[in-house]
Amino acid sequence: MRRLKITMDGQIAVLAVAEKGSFEAAGKYLGIGKSAVRKRVRSVDDELGTPMFRSSGTGMIPTDAGIVYLPVARESVRHASLGVDRVRAFLRVKANDLRIGYSSQLSAKLLAIIAQLQLRPSDSLQIRDESLLTHQVIASVLQGELNIGFGFLPIQQPDLFVRQLMEEPLMVCLPAGHRLAAKQSIQPEQLEDEPFIAVGRKALPGRHEEIIAHFESLGVTLRIAEDAYLPREALWMVSKVRGSCSCHARLPPNGDQMLC
Numbered sequence: 001m002r003r004l005k006i007t008m009d010g011q012i013a014v015l016a017v018a019e020k021g022s023f024e025a026a027g028k029y030l031g032i033g034k035s036a037v038r039k040r041v042r043s044v045d046d047e048l049g050t051p052m053f054r055s056s057g058t059g060m061i062p063t064d065a066g067i068v069y070l071p072v073a074r075e076s077v078r079h080a081s082l083g084v085d086r087v088r089a090f091l092r093v094k095a096n097d098l099r100i101g102y103s104s105q106l107s108a109k110l111l112a113i114i115a116q117l118q119l120r121p122s123d124s125l126q127i128r129d130e131s132l133l134t135h136q137v138i139a140s141v142l143q144g145e146l147n148i149g150f151g152f153l154p155i156q157q158p159d160l161f162v163r164q165l166m167e168e169p170l171m172v173c174l175p176a177g178h179r180l181a182a183k184q185s186i187q188p189e190q191l192e193d194e195p196f197i198a199v200g201r202k203a204l205p206g207r208h209e210e211i212i213a214h215f216e217s218l219g220v221t222l223r224i225a226e227d228a229y230l231p232r233e234a235l236w237m238v239s240k241v242r243g244s245c246s247c248h249a250r251l252p253p254n255g256d257q258m259l260c
Contacts, residue, residue, distance in 0.1 A: 005047045008080055011073040013040035014052050018070055021059035044069075082159060085144025097128070101140050102150035104131040110150065110166055134210060154213055173238050188218045195225035197234045202227060 016026035017037065027034045045051045052066035062070060089099075102114055114129060132140065134151030141149040142159060155162045172191070174181045180190060201208040201224070215222050228234035 006044055007040070008077065010040045010044045010047075011077055013037050014044050014066075014073050015070070015077060017041060017053060017060055018062055018066070021061075023060065025059075082142070085142070087144075089144040089147050098148070099146045100127065100129045100148045100150070101132050101137040101146040102129065103134050103137060103152060105152075106150060107166055114150065152210055154210075154217060156213075173235060175238050188215060188220045191215075191222070192220050193223055196222050197237050198224045198227045199229075199234045202229070 013026065013030070016029050017023060020026045020029055023034045023037045023041070027037045030037065041052060048065065048069065050065045051063055052069060053060040054063050100114065102111070106114075130146075134155075137146065137149035137151045138155060138157060138160070140146040142157065150165075153162070153164060172180075172186060180186050198208060198211075212222060226237060228237055
């Protein structure tokens with residue numbers, strides 16, 4: 001294996017200068033002096049044999065070589081941070097401290113299983129659980145703050161092991177007299193171009209994006225007509241025919257539930 005003299009501090013300094021635009025601003029961001037940042041960046045320059053930045057009227061900007069190197073440095077630092085987070089999570093489990101996060105909108109059946117974990121821990125294992133939104137669960141698992149997370153698919157995170165645990169039917173609320181109201185089941189493609197009431201788009205943007213992504217994965221583009229803050233408001237708006245339908249007014253945004 002080739003031995004490199006580039007340190008993690010050097011890579012972080014390069015990324016900080018690229019983001020902040022100067023050695024001084026990068027130093028303030030990292031909590032070190034400007035000269036220390038310059039020294040760390042120079043160590044990367046020396047190893048690669050070319051400077052990562054050049055001075056301009058607006059500050060330090062990446063050279064062509066720097067542009068090539070920055071994505072690699074960013075990925076290297078990300079993997080190093082991920083390794084640290086995973087080890088810390090592992091050590092908590094070794095210390096009998098298991099941390100679980102879950103969406104409060106999960107199926108009652110799955111919530112009951114999680115509750116059983118809390119009710120029947122072993123004599124030595126301490127289980128801590130926390131109710132979050134799915135995107136918060138994902139972030140906490142990635143950062144090592146949680147050992148296990150339960151939420152909704154789809155999850156586009158290559159660093160997570162994701163397994164589907166349970167499926168439930170997707171529910172749609174329709175006003176009386178709607179052309180689809182008499183059908184026993186509705187296919188997603190039949191909802192194309194229907195005006196939808198979005199529930200919690202402003203309050204829960206992550207949840208809204210999950211709904212949009214789910215339908216797009218099925219080839220359906222939702223047309224959002226109005227916003228509702230709460231499911232109860234959405235149901236009222238549908239009853240007044242201010243939107244043809246409201247998906248998931250009382251159920252999760254997706255029938256798929258996942259373990260990460």
